[in-house]
Amino acid sequence: xxxxxxxxxxxxxxxxxxxxxxxxxxxxxxxxxxxxxxxxxxxxxxxxxxxxxxxxxxxxxxxxxxxxxxxxxxxxxxxxxxxxxxxxxxxxxxxxxxxxxxxxxxxxxxxxxxxxxxxxxxxxxxxxxxxxxxxxxxxxxxxxxxxxxxxxxxxxxxxxxxxxxxxxxxxxxxxxxxxxxxxxxxxxxxxxxxxxxxxxxxxxxxxxxxxxxxxxxxxxxxxxxxxxxxxxxxxxxxxxxxxxxxxxxxxxxxxxxxxxxxxxxxxxxxxxxxxxxxxxxxxxxxxxxxxxxxxxxxxxxxxxxxxxxxxxxxxxxxxxxxxxxxxxxxxxxxxxxxxxxxxxxxxxxxxxxxxxxxxxxxxxxxxxxxxxxxxxxxxxxxxxxxxxxxxxxxxxxxxxxxxxxxxx
Amino acid sequence: xxxxxxxxxxxxxxxxxxxxxxxxxxxxxxxxxxxxxxxxxxxxxxxxxxxxxxxxxxxxxxxxxxxxxxxxxxxxxxxxxxxxxxxxxxxxxxxxxxxxxxxxxxxxxxxxxxxxxxxxxxxxxxxxxxxxxxxxxxxxxxxxxxxxxxxxxxxxxxxxxxxxxxxxxxxxxxxxxxxxxxxxxxxxxxxxxxxxxxxxxxxxxxxxxxxxxxxxxxxxxxxxxxxxxxxxxxxxxxxxxxxxxxxxxxxxxxxxxxxxxxxxxxxxxxxxxxxxxxxxxxxxxxxxxxxxxxxxxxxxxxxxxxxxxxxxxxxxxxxxxxxxxxxxxxxxxxxxxxxxxxxxxxxxxxxxxxxxxxxxxxxxxxxxxxxxxxxxxxxxxxxxxxxxxxxxxxxxxxxxxxxxxxxx
Numbered sequence: 022x023x024x025x026x027x028x029x030x031x032x033x034x035x036x037x038x039x040x041x042x043x044x045x046x047x048x049x050x051x052x053x054x055x056x057x058x059x060x061x062x063x064x065x066x067x068x069x070x071x072x073x074x075x076x077x078x079x080x081x082x083x084x085x086x087x088x089x090x091x092x093x094x095x096x097x098x099x100x101x102x103x104x105x106x107x108x109x110x111x112x113x114x115x116x117x118x119x120x121x122x123x124x125x126x127x128x129x130x131x132x133x134x135x136x137x138x139x140x141x142x143x144x145x146x147x148x149x150x151x152x153x154x155x156x157x158x159x160x161x162x163x164x165x166x167x168x169x170x171x172x173x174x175x176x177x178x179x180x181x182x183x184x185x186x187x188x189x190x191x192x193x194x195x196x197x198x199x200x201x202x203x204x205x206x207x208x209x210x211x212x213x214x215x216x217x218x219x220x221x222x223x224x225x226x227x228x229x230x231x232x233x234x235x236x237x238x239x240x241x242x243x244x245x246x247x248x249x250x251x252x253x254x255x256x257x258x259x260x261x262x263x264x265x266x267x268x269x270x271x272x273x274x275x276x277x278x279x280x281x282x283x284x285x286x287x288x289x290x291x292x293x294x295x296x297x298x299x300x301x302x303x304x305x306x307x308x309x310x311x312x313x314x315x316x317x318x319x320x321x322x323x324x325x326x327x328x329x330x331x332x333x334x335x336x337x338x339x340x341x342x343x344x345x346x347x348x349x350x351x352x353x354x355x356x357x358x359x360x361x362x363x364x365x366x367x368x369x370x371x372x373x374x375x376x377x378x379x380x381x382x383x384x385x386x387x388x389x390x391x392x393x394x395x396x397x398x399x400x401x402x403x404x405x406x407x408x409x410x411x412x413x414x415x416x417x418x419x420x421x422x423x424x425x426x427x428x429x
Numbered sequence: 430x431x432x433x434x435x436x437x438x439x440x441x442x443x444x445x446x447x448x449x450x451x452x453x454x455x456x457x458x459x460x461x462x463x464x465x466x467x468x469x470x471x472x473x474x475x476x477x478x479x480x481x482x483x484x485x486x487x488x489x490x491x492x493x494x495x496x497x498x499x500x501x502x503x504x505x506x507x508x509x510x511x512x513x514x515x516x517x518x519x520x521x522x523x524x525x526x527x528x529x530x531x532x533x534x535x536x537x538x539x540x541x542x543x544x545x546x547x548x549x550x551x552x553x554x555x556x557x558x559x560x561x562x563x564x565x566x567x568x569x570x571x572x573x574x575x576x577x578x579x580x581x582x583x584x585x586x587x588x589x590x591x592x593x594x595x596x597x598x599x600x601x602x603x604x605x606x607x608x609x610x611x612x613x614x615x616x617x618x619x620x621x622x623x624x625x626x627x628x629x630x631x632x633x634x635x636x637x638x639x640x641x642x643x644x645x646x647x648x649x650x651x652x653x654x655x656x657x658x659x660x661x662x663x664x665x666x667x668x669x670x671x672x673x674x675x676x677x678x679x680x681x682x683x684x685x686x687x688x689x690x691x692x693x694x695x696x697x698x699x700x701x702x703x704x705x706x707x708x709x710x711x712x713x714x715x716x717x718x719x720x721x722x723x724x725x726x727x728x729x730x731x732x733x734x735x736x737x738x739x740x741x742x743x744x745x746x747x748x749x750x751x752x753x754x755x756x757x758x759x760x761x762x763x764x765x766x767x768x769x770x771x772x773x774x775x776x777x778x779x780x781x782x783x784x785x786x787x788x789x790x791x792x793x794x795x796x797x798x799x800x801x802x803x804x805x806x807x808x809x810x811x812x813x814x815x816x817x818x819x820x821x822x823x824x825x826x827x828x829x830x831x832x833x834x835x836x837x
Binding site for chain 1: 622624642655656661668669671672676679683693704706712717780781809
C-alpha cells in the first residue's frame with residue numbers, strides 16, 4: 022500500500038500551529054484575520070512549490086490543482102483553516118494538511134493519476150467571526166445569498182465579511198467555484214470531535230453521512246413575584262418549571278435510541294434577579310440522529326410535553342433543522358476499502374457535527390474520513406490527535422483517492 | 430375613633446403619582462432623580478404649610494416635625510419616596526403620605542399630643558439607582574460606611590451617590606440623623622407586597638417583625654462538549670444537574686414549614702451556546718422564615734445536597750443573610766389595639782421583604798403596618814391598593830400613634 026510521509030504530516034501540523042498561536046497552547050485563527058492570512062500564504066507558497074496551479078473563487082475559497090493524465094473532472098479534497106476563538110490545531114486544518122500531504126506524496130512519488138487532483142481551502146467554515154458557520158460552502162450551494170453574507174458584520178461589530186474578503190487579496194473569479202462540470206468527487210478528512218473512536222480504540226471513522234437534527238426553543242411563562250413575600254403555593258416559577266421540563270426531556274428522549282443525542286445548551290431567565298421569582302425562561306433543545314424516524318419521535322416527545330407545568334404555560338418554537346445527509350455509497354466504499362487494505366481498525370459512523378461536506382454532497386460524490394479526538398474534545402486549545410492518527414487518516418485519504426481515480 | 434380624611438389621603442396618592450409618571454401608568458422615580466426632587470419639593474411645601482419644622486441630615490433624609498405639649502422625644506413615622514425603574518404608586522410613598530395625612534389630621538383637628546411628631550422621608554431605600562437598598566437607614570445604623578456609600582456610582586455608570594446628593598440641595602447636618610436621644614418610637618406603614626392579606630380578605634397586617642434569610646450560590650461543574658458528537662452516556666451536563674438540584678430543593682424545602690419561602694431567581698450558564706453541553710451553572714437560593722430553627726433546617730438541606738449530580742461537582746457559597754428581626758412588643762400592641770378599635774379585620778404577620786424599619790428597630794421602638802397589595806404585586810407599574818385600603822392603614826397609624834403618645 023502507498024503511504025504518505027509521517028514526518029512531513031507532523032511537520033505540517035506543527036508549522037500551521039504557529040499561525041494564530043496562543044501562549045497557553047492552541048490557536049485563535051478567525052476567518053480572514055491576520056493569522057488566517059499567514060496560514061493562507063504558507064499554503065500558497067507550498068502548493069506553488071509543488072508545481073500546482075492555484076485559483077481562488079469570488080468568496081476566497083482556494084483551489085490548488087495538479088493535472089492528471091486524462092481529460093477528466095477533478096477530484097477535490099480539503100477542509101478549512103479558520104478556527105473558533107481559543108481553538109485547537111486539528112479541527113479543519115487537519116483536513117487541509119492531510120490533503121496537502123497526499124498531494125505532495127502523489128507529486129513527489131510521481132504516482133500516475135487519470136484525474137487532476139485539487140486541494141481546497143474553504144473560507145469561514147466556523148462562523149466564529151462572521152456568522153453563520155459553513156458560510157462559503159453555503160454560498161456555493163445556494164444556501165445563503167452572497168450579497169447578504171458580504172454584508173455580515175463581524176461578531177462584536179466592526180468590518181463586514183465583504184470588506185475583510187476584499188482586504189485579504191484572495192478574491193478571484195466566481196467561475197472558479199466548486200461545480201459539477203469541473204469536479205467529480207470530494208473527500209474531507211476531519212477529527213471526530215467526539216469520543217466514540219477513542220473509547221472503542223479504533224483508528225478510523227468511515228463517515229457515511231451527517232445526522233439530521235432539529236432545534237427548538239422551549240419557553241415557560243410564569244408570574245414574577247417577590248422572593249420574600251410570596252408563599253410557595255402561590256408561585257408560578259418559570260425556572261422551576263423549566264427544570265422539570267429539562268429532566269422530563271432527558272427521561273423521555275433517553276428511551277428512544279442509544280445513538281440519539283440531545284442538548285439543552287442555552288438558557289435565558291427573566292428577570293434573573295435573586296430576589297424575584299422568574300416569570301420567563303427559554304431554553305434550547307438540539308437533537309440529532311441519522312434516522313428520520315427517530316427524529317420524528319423526538320418531535321412527538323416535544324409536542325406531548327404538558328402545556329402547564331407548575332402553573333406555568335409551556336410553548337415551543339421550532340428553529341432550523343436539517344435532514345440526515347447520506348454520503349455517496351461508492352465514495353464510502355473507497356474509504357472503507359482503503360482502510361481495510363491498510364489494516365486499520367475502523368467503524369462506519371455518522372457525523373454529529375455539521376461540515377462543508379454536507380453541502381458539497383448535493384453537488385458532487387462526497388465522503389468524510391474521521392480520525393480520533395483525544396477525550397472527544399474540539400473547539401478548545403487542548404484538542405489533540407496523535408502524529409500516528411493524523412498519519413493514518415492521510416494514508417486512508419491517499420488510497421481512497423487512488424481507488425476513486427481508477428473507478429470513477 | 431379618630432379618623433383621617435379619605436379624600437385627602439386619596440388626593441395625596443394621586444398628586445405624588447405625577448412625579449416620575451410613566452405613559453403606561455406607574456412611575457420611575459429613582460433616588461435623587463429630577464422626579465424624586467419634585468416629590469421632595471411637594472413634601473417640603475406641604476409640611477411647611479402645615480407649620481412643621483423641616484430638617485435634613487447629612488445624607489438627605491428629611492424630618493418634618495410638629496411640637497408636642499411636653500418636653501419629650503419625638504415619635505417618628507414615614508418611609509421612602511424613591512421607586513425602582515417602572516415601579517408603582519404605593520411602595521414606599523404610601524408610608525410617607527399616610528404619615529403626612531396623619532400629621533395633617535392631628536394639626537388641622539388640633540389633636541393634643543404630649544410628644545412631638547415627625548414625618549420622615551428616607552433617601553434611597555430601593556437602591557435601584559445607587560446600590561445597595563436601604564442605604565440611608567443602613568448608614569444611620571452603622572451598617573454601611575458613609576464614605577463608601579458616597580462613592581457608589583449609579584447603576585450603568587455616571588455620577589456618584591455623593592455627587593447626586595450634593596446637587597440635590599438636601600444635604601443637612603449629621604446631628605439631625607435619627608437618634609435615640611431625640612426620638613422614641615418609629616412607625617412605618619407599607620403595602621404588603623404579597624398576596625396574603627388579599628387572599629384572606631383582611632384589611633390590615635400587624636407586622637411583628639422581618640423574617641430572617643439566607644442567600645446561597647449553588648454551583649454545578651461539568652464538562653463542556655459538542656452537542657452533535659458526544660453520546661448522552663458520556664455527558665456531564667451542568668444544566669441537567671442544576672435542574673435536578675432545583676427540583677430537589679423544592680421537594681426537600683417544601684417539607685419544612687408552610688411559611689418558609691425559597692427562591693431560585695437567578696441562573697448563569699456557561700458557555701450558554703445551544704450546540705455545546707454546559708460545563709458550568711450557578712444559581713441563587715434565597716430562603717426566608719421568621720423562625721431561626723427553620724432557617725437552620727434550610728441550611729442543613731443545602732449541606733446535605735449530593736456532591737455529585739449526574740457526574741457534575743456540586744458546591745455552594747453562602748452570601749449575606751440576616752437574622753429575624755422582632756419589632757417592639759409594645760408598639761405591636763399599639764397597632765393591634767388601634768386595628769381592633771377601628772373594627773378592621775387583620776392578621777399578625779412577618780414581613781418577607783426588607784424595610785428601613787428593620788434597621789431602625791435597633792435604635793428605637795419600631796413597628797410596621799401593612800395594607801393589602803392587589804395580586805400581591807409590587808415593583809411594577811400595576812402595583813395597587815384601593816383608596817379604602819390606604820385610608821384604613823392611615824387610620825390605624827393615627828390611632829396607634831395616639832396610643833404611643835399616651836403610653837410611652
